[in-house]
Amino acid sequence: MELDLTSNAALQVREAIIAACRRMNASGLNQGTSGNISVRQGDGILITPTSLDYDLMRPDDLVWIGFDGTRHGHRRPSSEWQFHFDILKARPDLNAVVHAHPTACTTLSIMEKPIPPIHYMVAVCGGHDIRCAPYATFGTKELSRHAVEALEGRTACLLAHHGMIAAGSSLAQAMWRATEVETLARQYLGCLPTGEPPCLSEEEIENVIQRMAGYGHSD
Numbered sequence: 001m002e003l004d005l006t007s008n009a010a011l012q013v014r015e016a017i018i019a020a021c022r023r024m025n026a027s028g029l030n031q032g033t034s035g036n037i038s039v040r041q042g043d044g045i046l047i048t049p050t051s052l053d054y055d056l057m058r059p060d061d062l063v064w065i066g067f068d069g070t071r072h073g074h075r076r077p078s079s080e081w082q083f084h085f086d087i088l089k090a091r092p093d094l095n096a097v098v099h100a101h102p103t104a105c106t107t108l109s110i111m112e113k114p115i116p117p118i119h120y121m122v123a124v125c126g127g128h129d130i131r132c133a134p135y136a137t138f139g140t141k142e143l144s145r146h147a148v149e150a151l152e153g154r155t156a157c158l159l160a161h162h163g164m165i166a167a168g169s170s171l172a173q174a175m176w177r178a179t180e181v182e183t184l185a186r187q188y189l190g191c192l193p194t195g196e197p198p199c200l201s202e203e204e205i206e207n208v209i210q211r212m213a214g215y216g217h218s219d
């Protein structure tokens with residue numbers, strides 16, 4: 001497929017990514033430039049550049065990386081491009097990946113705690129828990145392997161001592177999911193001072209997943 005870098009449609013995708021980055025900071029989901037966003041585009045991914053203030057980011061600052069390794073763009077891609085690339089390459093069901101360091105998710109990730117089925121909304125991430133991937137240094141292939149594994153059968157995970165990843169079939173869905181996961185993390189943290197909360201069964205979460213078909217951002 002011919003790579004479309006200059007059409008209105010291509011520009012709109014770039015603008016939507018930048019707008020999502022700014023929303024991510026305005027809502028408190030992320031701080032500074034510690035997050036990054038990618039969207040599948042053609043036979044590759046379009047990703048935010050590394051260490052660039054979202055308020056200064058312009059559409060042509062984004063970097064396209066083909067699944068064959070080809071790159072287009074004048075900036076260096078996010079230091080986390082490897083897991084964005086590997087997730088979108090391995091998962092044809094996903095078209096957008098949001099990575100951030102939201103406070104509640106990151107607090108749980110520091111404690112190396114997955115989010116158990118404390119609330120039925122855990123089901124929006126595809127299973128009965130939101131796993132916490134083992135720690136590996138940021139930007140490494142090892143971290144990417146852990147992330148892809150933690151996302152097996154799931155659409156979000158925590159990264160130990162680091163943050164969270166939420167993905168979706170669209171950017172809007174990935175952003176919606178990221179907010180839901182941070183809310184669940186806050187709720188879990190709210191329970192922990194009184195002890196480990198009771199959980200819903202795996203069967204009930206499976207039941208909710210079936211009932212939820214078409215619920216939320218399904219685009």
Ligand code: 13P
Nearest residue numbers: 034035036050051078079
């Ligand atoms: P960037 O390299 O995308 O600025 O992000 C840093 C980061 O998220 C490390 O986890």
